[in-house]
Amino acid sequence: MTAIDIPQNNLIQPGLMHSGHVGCPGCGATIAMKFALQALGKKTIMVIPACCWAIIAGPYPQSSLDVPILHTAFETAGAASSGLRAALDMQGDTETTVVAWAGDGGTFDIGFQALSGAAERNEDFIYVCYDNEAYMNTGVQRSSSTPMGTRTTTTPGQGWKQTRKKNIVETLAAHRIPYAATANIAFPDDMIRKFKKAKDMKGGTRFIHVYAACPTGWRIPSEMCIKVSRLAVESNFFPLYEVENGIKYTLNYEGNKTVKDYMSIQGRFKHLTDGDYSGIQAMVDEDWGLLKKKL
Structure with missing residues (x-):
């Protein structure tokens, strides 16, 4: 469990995402898609519900992606992907990979019912949540993915979010699906390996x-996107791990930074005191200990 090597040849291959998209400067979600x-x-179809990426991809007939896209309603990514997979199977197409690509709002909250139903049926597709920890496309409102301590437009001032972030991977692992994993844009080799797997x-x-920093909502400079994402892993705030069939756990990295190292450089946490950081550190340490017990 040491730092992950990043072979540079993985980062210079031609991609299927074009320049000219409308993602914000430093957008972690666009890096994740790349x-x-x-x-x-190429043999991939993206199912994209309402989210930042529904805008970034561009309106029909324009597209920033060189693969087909099915735009769907906010709450329906799991159901739409299930139906698309069934349609491809009816046509005898078993090679095309169906991928649901949703934000945290459309995964943790609004889309969870359809996702859970698809997981319970063990539908044949990949569901990706690019997590920027709030409803960024509509104005930085808190979601159940928003971590404790965050100021958003719906948790402003001293009303910053007082509850834990939902553990979505453990929730999906409880469905006993074949594969659940975390990934981070600051660790591209690990991320690419997991998508290939x-x-x-x-x-x-x-x-x-997928952990995908949002400079706009997190109140960080655009050039800090990768650094902040890396610190999330190095502080064990966002562990990199895999779960197969709900029971086999593999931990990919163990960090030695503190949550204050990660949180204090972000504007959304500037109001926190040393006491607040200590409380959050205790929560992260507890979650980390629980995760290591499952290995």
Whole structure:
């Protein structure tokens, strides 16, 4: 469990995402898509519900992606992906990979019912949540992915979020799906490997939770996107790990930084005191200990 090597040849291959998209400067979600498509390849269909990426991809007939896109309603990514997979199977197309690509609001909250239903049926597609920890596309409102301590437009001032972030990977692992994993844009080799693994598994629901920093909502400079994302892993705030069939755990990295190292450089946490950081550190340490017990 040491730092992950990042072979540079993985980062210079031609991609399936074009320049000219409308993502914000430093947008972690656009970086995530670039790495994901590099792993998934041309025979991929993206199912994108309402989210930042529904805008970034561009309105029909324009598109920033060189793969087909099915735009769908906020709450329906799991159901729409299930139906699309069934339609492709009816046509005898078993090679095309169906990928649901949703934000945290459309995964943790509004889309969870359809996702849970698809996972319970073990539908054959990859579900990706690119997590920027709030409803960024509509004005930085808190979601159940928003971590404790965060100021958003719906948790402002001294009303900053007082509850834990939902553990979505453990929730999906409890469905006993074939594969659930976390990934981070600051660790591209690890991320690409996990997407290739999910693609090659073929069959059943595969879930990948991608940490994707949002300079706009997190109140950080655009050039800090990768640094902040890396610190999330190095502080064990966002562990990199995999779960197969709900029971086999693999931990990919163990950090030695503190949550204050990670949180204090972000504007959304500037109001926190040393006492607040200590409380959050205790929560992270508890979660980390629980995770290591499952290895």
